[in-house]
Amino acid sequence: MEKIAKFEKVSWEQFLKDYQSTFPNLKEEDIQRIYKEITLPKRATTGSAGYDFFAPINVQIEPGQECLIPTGIRVKMQENYVLMIFPRSSLGFKYRLQLNNTVGIIDSDYYNAKNEGHIFCKLTNDTHQDKIVEVEKGAGMVQGIFVPFGITTDDEVTSERVGGFGSTTK
Secondary structure, eight states: OOOOEEEEEOOHHHHHHHHHHHOTTSOHHHHHHHHHTOOOOBOSSTTOOSEEEEOSSOEEEOTTOEEEEEOOEEEEEOTTEEEEEEEOHHHHHHHOEEETTSSEEEEGGGGGSTTTTOOEEEEEEOOSSOOOEEEOTTSEEEEEEEEEOOOOTTOOOOOOOOSSTTGGGO
């Protein structure tokens, strides 16, 4: 198996900024505790394709509601790879937990974005059975799979990423 990437925490400054923006009622000392306790994604078994991302906080999502979660994680990967983020199979199966953008696409150059490549997950509880999704802090919530990709023979792109979400089409 080829090793092509490394997960890291974003800087404390970036994490604080993103958590204060997402959860304005949290105190800085609570955000610092969350930051210190971040667990980097990892596979559960040698046969697992997906790297589990662990909830940095307790997450409760009512039916039809959504929750934006700054993970505190970034990933440095080789060019010609993409990290695809999916809900964990069990949460999708039991609760219809979904990512708002269906599949998260983390490009290799996202690592150098202005937000340090901070990976966010926006989860939606799309249940038809009125089930509340509860993910305890430290439990797996989504999984990421690294996939190689190719480009067309006439590709002439020379621009480089600057921003985060939606910045590559501007």
